[in-house]
Amino acid sequence: MARVSVKTFSVIRDAIGAGVIEIDVENPETVGGLFDAMVQKYGKPFKEKIWDPDTGEISPFLIRLNDEIIRSTVDLDKKISDGDKISLIIPVGGG
Amino acid sequence: MAFKYGGYMGQMLRINLTDKGISKEPLREDWARDFVGGAGLAARIIYEEVKPKIDPLGPENKIVIMTAPLNGTMIPAASRTALCAKSPYTGSFFHSIFGGFLGPEIKFAGYDGVIIEGSADTPVYIWIDDGSVQIRDASHLWGKEPFEAQDILREEIGDEEIHIATIGQAGEEKAPYAMILCDIRAAGRGGMGAVMGSKNLKAIAVRGTGGVTVPNILKVYNTAQRLNQLISTNPAVKGLSEYGTPRMVNALNEGGILPTRNWQTEVFVGMKEITGEVMKEKVVKGHRACFGCSINCTKYSVVSSGPYKSVINGADFETIYGFGSICEIDNIEAMCKADELCDYYGIDIISTSLTISWAMECYEAGIFTKKDTEGIELKFGNTDAMLLMIEKIGKQEGLGALLAKGTREASRIVGKDSIRFAVQNKGMEFPGHSCRPFPAAAVGYATGPRGASHHDIRPTPEKIGLVDRLTLEGKGALAAEINHWLILCDSMALCHLAEPIWGPMKISDSVVEALNVVTGQELGYEEVRKIAERQWNMIRCFSAREGFTRDDDQLPHRFTEEPIPEGPMKGSVISKETLERLKDDYYAYRGWDIKTGNPTEEKLIELGLDFAVKDVC
Numbered sequence: 242m243a244r245v246s247v248k249t250f251s252v253i254r255d256a257i258g259a260g261v262i263e264i265d266v267e268n269p270e271t272v273g274g275l276f277d278a279m280v281q282k283y284g285k286p287f288k289e290k291i292w293d294p295d296t297g298e299i300s301p302f303l304i305r306l307n308d309e310i311i312r313s314t315v316d317l318d319k320k321i322s323d324g325d326k327i328s329l330i331i332p333v334g335g336g
Numbered sequence: 337m338a339f340k341y342g343g344y345m346g347q348m349l350r351i352n353l354t355d356k357g358i359s360k361e362p363l364r365e366d367w368a369r370d371f372v373g374g375a376g377l378a379a380r381i382i383y384e385e386v387k388p389k390i391d392p393l394g395p396e397n398k399i400v401i402m403t404a405p406l407n408g409t410m411i412p413a414a415s416r417t418a419l420c421a422k423s424p425y426t427g428s429f430f431h432s433i434f435g436g437f438l439g440p441e442i443k444f445a446g447y448d449g450v451i452i453e454g455s456a457d458t459p460v461y462i463w464i465d466d467g468s469v470q471i472r473d474a475s476h477l478w479g480k481e482p483f484e485a486q487d488i489l490r491e492e493i494g495d496e497e498i499h500i501a502t503i504g505q506a507g508e509e510k511a512p513y514a515m516i517l518c519d520i521r522a523a524g525r526g527g528m529g530a531v532m533g534s535k536n537l538k539a540i541a542v543r544g545t546g547g548v549t550v551p552n553i554l555k556v557y558n559t560a561q562r563l564n565q566l567i568s569t570n571p572a573v574k575g576l577s578e579y580g581t582p583r584m585v586n587a588l589n590e591g592g593i594l595p596t597r598n599w600q601t602e603v604f605v606g607m608k609e610i611t612g613e614v615m616k617e618k619v620v621k622g623h624r625a626c627f628g629c630s631i632n633c634t635k636y637s638v639v640s641s642g643p644y645k646s647v648i649n650g651a652d653f654e655t656i657y658g659f660g661s662i663c664e665i666d667n668i669e670a671m672c673k674a675d676e677l678c679d680y681y682g683i684d685i686i687s688t689s690l691t692i693s694w695a696m697e698c699y700e701a702g703i704f705t706k707k708d709t710e711g712i713e714l715k716f717g718n719t720d721a722m723l724l725m726i727e728k729i730g731k732q733e734g735l736g737a738l739l740a741k742g743t744r745e746a747s748r749i750v751g752k753d754s755i756r757f758a759v760q761n762k763g764m765e766f767p768g769h770s771c772r773p774f775p776a777a778a779v780g781y782a783t784g785p786r787g788a789s790h791h792d793i794r795p796t797p798e799k800i801g802l803v804d805r806l807t808l809e810g811k812g813a814l815a816a817e818i819n820h821w822l823i824l825c826d827s828m829a830l831c832h833l834a835e836p837i838w839g840p841m842k843i844s845d846s847v848v849e850a851l852n853v854v855t856g857q858e859l860g861y862e863e864v865r866k867i868a869e870r871q872w873n874m875i876r877c878f879s880a881r882e883g884f885t886r887d888d889d890q891l892p893h894r895f896t897e898e899p900i901p902e903g904p905m906k907g908s909v910i911s912k913e914t915l916e917r918l919k920d921d922y923y924a925y926r927g928w929d930i931k932t933g934n935p936t937e938e939k940l941i942e943l944g945l946d947f948a949v950k951d952v953c
């Protein structure tokens with residue numbers, strides 16, 4: 242099991258009610274597994290910000306995994322470990 | 337007889353300020369078909385009517401305010417209107433796109449666009465009241481700040497509901513980056529305010545009581561409903577309603593792409609104090625929307641007391657970037673004050689803030705001394721110094737007179753290392769959207785007809801991971817297709833802030849649908865894409881006729897020679913060799929001449945722009 246800290250912003254932060262959370266991830270200990278754990282914990286308000294309800298596809302956004310920038314669209318299988326710091330950099334269009 | 341296509345009024349208004357001539361003329365059907373409206377159609381008109389190499393601040397320049405078929409309909413976020421002219425700031429065609437209500441009101445008054453030519457001997461304003469059009473004396477408005485001038489006009493005309501575009505003191509004095517205030521938004525960039533000022537034109541006031549006809553109102557209603565649904569459920573757009581455009585400040589900083597300290601870095605330690613969340617908590621008192629927009633991105637903010645007492649429509653992200661991280665100021669109230677001062681004098685927020693940060697860097701490098709700044713400690717992070725410099729720029733006083741010229745011109749005059757500190761392309765200072773980690777954005781900025789405009793290119797597909805940001809492969813094509821959805825939206829009145837709905841990689845099917853339901857055409861995707869390509873080439877032809885070539889498609893030294901020094905994007909840079917390779921790729925994809933970077937005869941003929949062959953090939 243990996244205990245990781247997750248930082249969120251804007252509408253994602255509003256959906257889960259906190260800017261930084263600690264969460265346990267297991268089976269699998271991956272970025273995708275983290276999202277599953279977050280859906281379990283925060284339910285629909287979080288899920289609808291991350292997955293397109295019509296297509297069921299994950300929204301495209303960047304994720305900061307410690308000091309590395311990865312992508313939601315291709316890096317869901319990326320391993321995470323105990324103590325990792327993860328930021329969901331979503332969404333950053335517009336402006 | 338009704339116009340062939342729906343959404344159009346079928347009529348242009350021409351006003352000559354030299355001889356006071358006012359005429360109404362039919363809108364050309366072929367131009368509406370081939371260029372749609374807004375920026376695209378204005379580019380065609382200006383190419384035709386404005387002679388090459390004229391002085392942008394002379395009477396030969398023309399202002400074309402061009403609406404679009406969607407303006408004034410129920411299609412959401414279709415509030416935008418194009419204010420176009422040859423720019424005194426970049427020297428080429430410029431489309432300054434503004435929201436608010438003026439564009440729809442021009443249509444309700446019965447016109448698709450207004451062409452303003454010549455120059456008045458004394459200050460005037462234009463009053464368009466449906467079919468009645470007058471050029472009126474504005475000597476009592478000259479010297480007044482834009483909002484005061486608008487209040488006077490509303491009282492004088494006796495109608496609270498009129499919509500007005502106004503210049504401030506900077507526009508009157510033809511300051512190169514003077515802007516035009518249009519209701520709650522502005523035609524901010526490219527010195528369009530200076531062009532108005534050069535014509536002695538203080539304001540344009542409009543009242544229209546008509547409506548816009550579409551071929552099938554039910555179809556338009558259904559499309560509008562569907563688009564509103566998309567807007568209300570898209571998380572990227574939703575954040576705009578809640579926090580305005582500053583919703584992304586903290587996410588950008590976390591990603592290591594929040595431009596800071598005149599772009600010396602892209603991580604700002606003071607970020608926590610200038611986020612959309614802090615703004616909402618401390619100063620936002622309400623939301624405002626442009627005509628028919630369900631997004632409400634514009635915030636109404638009040639600082640009720642203290643040194644930064646102010647009332648603004650904003651702040652937008654560009655204010656937070658420019659007067660926040662770029663100048664290393666971490667005080668949201670000071671940002672509101674800075675925004676208010678820019679409106680007061682009528683100067684563009686991005687160019688003003690970047691010019692001040694350039695001066696801060698010059699000061700810290702010893703290029704400017706206290707003698708130059710008249711005792712002001714012009715260092716990064718000095719809030720009061722920043723606000724004082726805005727006032728000096730607005731009044732063109734002391735060092736402000738130099739800074740009012742913008743970073744390109746000011747650095748040419750000052751010389752030394754200051755040239756390396758100027759973060760501009762074609763004279764336009766960069767907006768707050770990073771490109772060192774994003775090759776498509778980088779080549780888009782470099783080749784952009786307006787110089788550094790985030791409305792000619794968007795880094796979004798690379799920024800949110802829709803494509804691999806690191807590869808150079810296919811980035812010329814990506815940049816070109818982003819150009820296309822942007823210019824098409826600028827020609828259809830669609831606001832770029834609904835980017836996930838209209839783009840973000842290429843023109844979306846929703847854009848095609850919106851154009852077809854309003855105009856009653858049945859255009860296929862490729863036909864619509866071709867229109868956008870024609871518009872982009874038209875604008876490039878204007879630049880080419882003025883003498884622009886691939887050599888003008890550049891990035892600042894800072895982006896080609898100085899990698900981002902810290903954070904998760906550390907090391908990102910677009911070297912000169914990489915940029916030249918990206919330009920080759922971009923021109924090749926466009927079918928342009930790789931050597932000159934300009935359209936070829938074959939491409940122009942293919943797009944029906946044969947008339948430009950003699951000028952640019």
Ligand code: SF4
Nearest residue numbers: 435626629631633831
């Ligand atoms: S998103 Fe904002 S700027 Fe764009 S039309 Fe709507 S309110 Fe105006």
